Amino acid sequence: MDPSRLLRASGMHATIDEDAFTSGAYILSIGGAQQSHVNLAHPESVFYEYLRRIANVVDLVAPEAEPVRALHLGAGALTLARYIAVTRPGSIQHAVEHERELLDFVLRHLPLPAGTDLTNHIGDARETLAKFDGGAFDVVVLDVFAGPDSAPHLTEPAFYREAAALLSERGVLLVNVGDEPPLAFTRNQIRALDQVMNDVGALAEEAMFSGRYPGNVVLVGLNRPWPADWTERLLDAGPHPAGVRTGPDLDPLR
Numbered sequence: 001m002d003p004s005r006l007l008r009a010s011g012m013h014a015t016i017d018e019d020a021f022t023s024g025a026y027i028l029s030i031g032g033a034q035q036s037h038v039n040l041a042h043p044e045s046v047f048y049e050y051l052r053r054i055a056n057v058v059d060l061v062a063p064e065a066e067p068v069r070a071l072h073l074g075a076g077a078l079t080l081a082r083y084i085a086v087t088r089p090g091s092i093q094h095a096v097e098h099e100r101e102l103l104d105f106v107l108r109h110l111p112l113p114a115g116t117d118l119t120n121h122i123g124d125a126r127e128t129l130a131k132f133d134g135g136a137f138d139v140v141v142l143d144v145f146a147g148p149d150s151a152p153h154l155t156e157p158a159f160y161r162e163a164a165a166l167l168s169e170r171g172v173l174l175v176n177v178g179d180e181p182p183l184a185f186t187r188n189q190i191r192a193l194d195q196v197m198n199d200v201g202a203l204a205e206e207a208m209f210s211g212r213y214p215g216n217v218v219l220v221g222l223n224r225p226w227p228a229d230w231t232e233r234l235l236d237a238g239p240h241p242a243g244v245r246t247g248p249d250l251d252p253l254r
Contacts, residue, residue, distance in 0.1 A: 005105040014102055016109050022047075026110055028077040036077030038110050043082035049239045050216035053203040054141060054174050055083050056237040057220055060230055061138050061172055067091040071137045071166065073125040074144035077106050078118070084139075085116040093118045096128045126159050135168050143176045155188065157195040164196050164223060173197065173221035180214045187253055189219060194254065197221035202250055203234060206243035209253065
């Protein structure tokens with residue numbers, strides 16, 4: 001029988017199943033919906049497209065293999081934390097998860113790579129921000145949204161202002177937005193970030209920018225101008241067909 005754990009806050013069950021197609025990989029599902037994919041044999045391998053796009057941005061934050069400081073708001077199976085731990089050894093990371101039982105369940109069955117420096121926090125993503133000093137992180141990732149039904153206090157400019165205050169000079173705020181046509185929630189979050197960040201970009205499969213398809217858009221907030229070489233490097237990194245929108249090119253989604 002596959003491992004299962006009741007999550008009391010939501011009343012749903014979390015399960016971990018072996019990936020039938022990839023040896024050494026596992027899938028975390030919550031309430032029957034797949035949430036995370038972890039490759040224990042190769043933590044540097046990121047299966048979900050939106051998370052691969054996030055990882056590609058993390059690759060640009062600092063020189064190759066240089067440690068970073070990362071805050072994960074929404075832990076899931078800690079796929080990105082594992083990626084950072086093996087691609088940037090010595091990184092200091094923190095993860096915040098609302099479901100008290102989830103992190104214990106995940107770590108019991110899917111242990112972290114050796115040498116991972118990760119501190120776990122149980123609580124509300126916004127309330128937990130107060131634990132950290134300004135400029136404490138090079139990477140802040142928000143991966144908690146459930147479309148229009150997302151917690152309102154995590155979707156407003158004031159929240160993004162508090163998160164942006166935690167960014168170092170080179171830091172990035174990465175927001176995963178899952179949405180349906182006509183991407184009203186995505187547009188709302190772009191406008192919220194526009195009020196707070198110096199520059200905002202969006203990454204997705206190219207077709208997503210038409211507003212006609214459901215899927216994920218990764219928003220990137222910076223306290224500095226968008227680096228000139230990032231667009232081409234992110235397009236090259238994929239997954240393909242990759243789309244990157246910044247500046248006036250992002251206006252149709254504002």
